Amino acid sequence: MALSLQKRKLESLNDDMLLSKYRSTGNLEILGVLYHRYMTMVYGLCLKYYKDRELSQDAVMGIFEKLVTELERHEVKNFKSWLYVLSRNYCLMQLRVLNKEKEKIRFVGEGESYFMENEVEVHPIDKGDNNIDKALEDCIEKLKNEQKNCIKLFYYESKCYQEIAELMRMDEKKVKSHLQNGKRNLKICLENSNVTE
């Protein structure tokens, strides 16, 4: 049928092309194809925050609506990372409403200020550069033992979370949080040493 052929054609386009096609035609179905591409990830993200299937499903639909209105306002270059920020902020705002008491939302405790970031920056250590430069090495050495070990095992020795957890006799979750905290400290350390790229 003509309809499904069109759909397949749409699905073969990349994000940028779909986005520009949507902008020029205003056809919501095009946006739908684009959104559907990342819907599983948005759902996963919502689950992480709400920990509730129904709430998360409703949120996924709510985020779609937000998407429609926000796209009219902003020029979006990288759809995926913009969607990430949009979804994250949506969930956080909703949660604030749900938890009327001014409880500190736990996941903010991971160190990063989710409200402030408008762009998702890639950490230098993740940039895929196999030449970890001197400044970075120095900063790694300055880390606390646990964080240092996790970073080294993960990035230098390419061990997976499971292995690191076994080696260091701790929970995988702990490993992940040591990695996150370590990276944050590295970032601060690098900024302090005024490294210009």
Place this chain on the structure above:
Amino acid sequence: MSQNKKNIRKELEEQSAYTSGKMTAEERNSFERRMQEDPFLFDALDGLSLLSKDEADKDIKQLTGRLSKRLRRKNRYIYRIAAVLILIIGVSSVLLLRDLRQPSHMLAENVSEEKKESAMESLMDPSELTDDISDFGLKESKQELKSVADEKLSFTAEPAGGGAETDNEILLMDEGMDDQKEMDLFVEGVEVAAPVKAVEAEALMLAEEMKIVEAEEEALMITGKEEVEGEALMIAEREEAEAIGAVAGLRQDETARIKSAGKAKIRAAEMALEMKDSDAGPAGGMDDYNIYLSDNQVFPENYDAMNRAVVKLEFIIRANGIIDSVRVLRSPAEPFSVEAIRLVKEGPEWKPAFSNNIALDEVVNLKIIFHRE
């Protein structure tokens, strides 16, 4: 060209291979590195890990369906225009119906758009009833009942005119008409057709107006609350159906039937008045609920040292009134928590929060005080 789709499918497959532990340590590390680079993927997998593969598949399928449904709604503008048209049609049909029923009388009135007012006005339906009543010589009792009826309908809008008040009596009849009762029944037997029609037409109009409201809401695209509104409207519609049902079943005791129909109308109108802005609360009131709590609590055994304990609970009252996600904020000991939760779950119903006549989910904090007898 189909690279992109393949890539995405690959990613999803990889995701499931990772979560089901089918990768080697090396593969895991490289996947994990990619997750570090892609925090979106990282968070998404974090959340998805809460579900089993089947649950996740089911949910995604459901969401895909919802999205398709949503996409069919397409263009906002068209929807808004359609809603406005429905509104116009609805209002004009309301006016037409009134016109047909009340040739001269009602047209002179101030026909307001408020649901409750129109409910009141149709109850005070004059015309045919007025004439026939006088035929049966109930003039004296009319006066008596007029004052009674006036009291009952103290929250009414402007009375329609001279004839209006007389009809209250028919619909909200009281004990005033003892001797006349048989004759009255006969009167109502004859006249029941009119009020039935009145109620039914009213119910139809209300239902239509509600649909208009529903359409309006959708047009305004209040996200996430659509299902919720549907529920609130359904509750009101159900009441209408009950009212119609009450009237439709014409049996021996006509009086009672018409009475209940009228009362249902008033109740619906009263509820419409109540449903302005309110917090979620026990359906029967907080005082009664507190009584329930103190009467039905079972002080846990083996805590003789304590005479008093306080458990703080938090839960969500959904827009449909369901109690959800009960959790304990503070409690002296596990048995108290368990008992507190039991009291809430097995206790009386809760009514949801309302804002602008729309039911909402609300988080509720409840303090339960345990007293040793």
